[in-house]
Amino acid sequence: MSEMCWEINQNCMAKKEGAEKQPCPAYEQKISCWELDWQPLIQKASQEQREMMGKWMQENCPKCPAYVGHEEQISSKIGLIT
Numbered sequence: 001m002s003e004m005c006w007e008i009n010q011n012c013m014a015k016k017e018g019a020e021k022q023p024c025p026a027y028e029q030k031i032s033c034w035e036l037d038w039q040p041l042i043q044k045a046s047q048e049q050r051e052m053m054g055k056w057m058q059e060n061c062p063k064c065p066a067y068v069g070h071e072e073q074i075s076s077k078i079g080l081i082t
Helices: 013-018 025-029 040-043 045-061 071-081
Strands: none
Touching: 013 025, 040 071, 045 071
C-alpha cells in the first residue's frame, strides 16, 4: 500500500484536528488527495466555495511534503477546481 498524503504531511490539519474541525474528503475516505475524485465535490460546491477551495489549494498544496513526488497528479486536481 502506498503512503497516504496525511502520513507524508506530518502537519496535516485533518489528522491533527480531526475531520469534524478540518474536513478533508481524502482523509475521511482514507485515500490520498491525488487519488480522490474531486469532480463530484466540485459540482456540489457553490461558486464561492469553489473559489475558496481553489485559492487554498493553489497556496497550500505546493508547500505540502506530499506534493513532492505527486506534483503532476496534485496539479491536475488543482486545475479541476481553479
